[in-house]
Structures are given as C-alpha cells and as structure tokens.
Amino acid sequence: MEELEQTASQYISEIGFKKLTYHLVRVDGYRDPLLAFISDYPKEWLERYVERGYLEQDLVHVRSRSSVLPFAWRLFESEAITRGSATVFNEASEFGIIDGFSVPIHALGYFAVFSVVPDGTTQERAASLRLGREALTTLALHLHERARMLMETQVQTLSDTSPRLTARERECLQWVAAGKVSCDIATILGIAEDTVNVHIRSGMYKLNAQTRAHAAVKAVVLGLIECP
Numbered sequence: 001m002e003e004l005e006q007t008a009s010q011y012i013s014e015i016g017f018k019k020l021t022y023h024l025v026r027v028d029g030y031r032d033p034l035l036a037f038i039s040d041y042p043k044e045w046l047e048r049y050v051e052r053g054y055l056e057q058d059l060v061h062v063r064s065r066s067s068v069l070p071f072a073w074r075l076f077e078s079e080a081i082t083r084g085s086a087t088v089f090n091e092a093s094e095f096g097i098i099d100g101f102s103v104p105i106h107a108l109g110y111f112a113v114f115s116v117v118p119d120g121t122t123q124e125r126a127a128s129l130r131l132g133r134e135a136l137t138t139l140a141l142h143l144h145e146r147a148r149m150l151m152e153t154q155v156q157t158l159s160d161t162s163p164r165l166t167a168r169e170r171e172c173l174q175w176v177a178a179g180k181v182s183c184d185i186a187t188i189l190g191i192a193e194d195t196v197n198v199h200i201r202s203g204m205y206k207l208n209a210q211t212r213a214h215a216a217v218k219a220v221v222l223g224l225i226e227c228p
Contacts, residue, residue, distance in 0.1 A: 001150065005038040008143050015135060016128030018119035019097065022140075024112040024147055035110070036147045045095040049088075057084035064104035064113040068210050070137050072129050073100040099125045101133065103140035107208050110148075114140035141214050145221040165224055169203040172196055174225040177216035 005020075012020055021039035039046060048054075055061055059076050076089070092098075102115040116136055118125040165173070168189075175185045182200070186193040200212050207222075209215035219225045 001036060001038055001147065004143055004146055004150075005040065008038075008139060009040055011139060012116050012136070013119075015132050016118055016120065016124065017116045017132065017136075019117040020115065022112065022114045022143060022147065024110060024144070024151065027109060027111050035151050036112075038147075041097065042095045045092065045097065048091065054088045057082070058088050059085050060100065060102050060115060061113065064102055065111070067104055068106055070101065070103045070133060070140075072133075073102070074126075074129070099129060101129055101136055103137050105140065105144050105214075106210060112144050112147075114143060138213065138217070141217040142221075145217055149221065163206040163222070163224070165203055165206060165219070166199070169199045169206070170219070170225050172199040173203050173212075173216050173219045176200065176212050177220060177225060177227070 008020055008022075012018070019040050021041055022037070023034060023039075024036040025034050049058075059081060060073060063071060076085075081089075097117050100115055100117045102113055105112040105114070114136075118128040118132075120128070171189060172185055175188060180188070182193050182196045185196045189196070200215070203219070204210075204212060204215040207215045207218045209218055216225070220227050
C-alpha cells in the first residue's frame with residue numbers, strides 16, 4: 001500500500017495536484033469495516049476528522065455513496081448544505097484542502113472512493129480540475145484494482161478462478177483499453193457496432209465492473225488482456 005501511495009502521489013504531482021486519499025470498505029452502512037486506506041492529507045486534519053466524526057457530514061463521502069460518476073467538489077457551491085457539512089469544508093480549507101475531485105467506485109460487497117486536491121492559485125486549480133478528469137479517473141481505477149487485489153483475502157469479490165471471457169470479449173476490451181470507441185472497434189473487427197456493445201457489456205458483467213473503462217482495467221490487472 002505504501003508503494004501505491006508513493007506512485008500515485010508522484011503521478012498526481014506531475015499534473016497539478018498535491019494531495020490524495022483513498023479508502024476501501026465492506027458495504028454495511030456508514031460503519032463499514034475499513035479494509036484499505038492511504039492518504040497524504042495532513043495528519044492533524046485526519047485525526048480531527050476521525051475524532052469529531054465528520055464522515056457522515058462530509059458531502060464528498062455522502063455523494064460518493066450515492067453516485068457512480070466522478071465529480072469536482074465545486075458543484076457543492078451551488079447546493080444548499082447543512083451547517084455540519086459547511087463546518088467540514090471550512091475546517092478542511094485550514095489545511096489547504098479547498099478544491100478537489102473524487103472518483104466513487106461501487107461493486108458487489110464493497111465501496112471505495114479516491115480523491116485528489118489540486119495545487120496552485122484559484123485559476124490553476126480550476127484548470128487542473130478541468131484538464132485532469134480522465135487521467136485521474138483512470139488512475140483511480142488502476143489504484144483501486146491494485147489495492148483490492150492486495151486485500152482480496154479479506155474482500156471476497158472474485159472467485160478462486162479468474163472470470164472466463166470469450167475470445168471476442170477479450171478482443172473488444174483490448175481495444176477499449178487502447179482508447180477505441182465502439183464504432184472504431186466494429187470497423188477493426190469487422191462486426192456490427194451493436195455486437196461490439198454486447199460483448200463489452202458481457203465482459204463488464206463478468207468482471208463486476210461499472211464502466212467499460214473499469215472492465216478494461218480489471219482485465220489488464222487480471223492478465224486477461226495485455227496492457228496497451
């Protein structure tokens with residue numbers, strides 16, 4: 001886990017971000033058992049967050065529980081928030097945690113969220129958040145799969161054998177991993193676009209993935225397709 005944190009921290013620093021946090025839990029309400037956790041947030045803030053029980057007031061966590069879509073924290077500026085939620089954000093800002101971007105990850109039996117905080121001026125932070133969405137989402141999925149595999153003796157989300165993908169499912173996911181959309185894959189493989197989508201959805205189901213990108217990442221990590 002320490003190596004994961006170091007690698008991820010180095011990557012985000014190269015694209016305008018300064019801090020990250022990731023946690024993986026079993027799904028059982030807000031008192032889920034914590035299975036994995038990495039963070040380079042200030043120690044004083046983490047201790048305050050835990051001691052004061054801010055989890056249930058933290059809008060980042062609350063929204064991540066109910067959404068599968070990555071989101072920037074700026075969206076909360078247009079929402080009416082409770083005094084407790086405002087307190088969490090105000091106190092976090094004292095430690096330099098102002099703007100951010102989070103990627104929720106949901107699957108059978110567990111939940112995870114990956115968050116990063118941009119560096120620089122207000123304009124620089126806005127630019128980093130705008131330009132870094134796709135890279136950060138991909139990073140979150142890769143980091144999550146590595147963390148989950150490290151914890152797989154405790155998180156029973158995969159069977160003892162890897163999912164059995166058909167040759168066509170592997171082909172389609174291989175091209176997804178290479179950044180191709182369905183119409184491109186259909187042309188490359190000489191099959192209908194609808195057929196491509198059927199194979200991708202089937203692969204997503206077998207891999208317990210919420211998006212086609214997530215399925216491609218899982219397939220790479222499990223050695224079912226090659227890393228592009």
